[in-house]
Amino acid sequence: MEIVLFILAVLLGLVGVIGSIAPVLPGPILGLLGLLLLHFTTSLTFTTTSLIVMTILTAVAMLADYFLPIWGTKKYGGSKEGMR
Secondary structure, three states: OHHHHHHHHHHHHHHHHHHHHOOOOOHHHHHHHHHHHHHOOOOOOOOHHHHHHHHHHHHHHHHHHHHHHHHHHHHOOOOHHHHO
């Protein structure tokens, strides 16, 4: 079971990195899920503080990914269709 969790964590991490580039995949969330799977293995554990910080950073990255393009379009005079 340990090996399966480790392999899934590595795959989620790799897909998370790809998702940071490709707009179709939610990269930060997949990367965080990979880290959480690694936490449940016995070979690598994270402190509660580091997991909370990683979760907060993931939430900030996801919010920035959705709201910064809208804000930039408004600021530089884009149309409503451009914001959508």
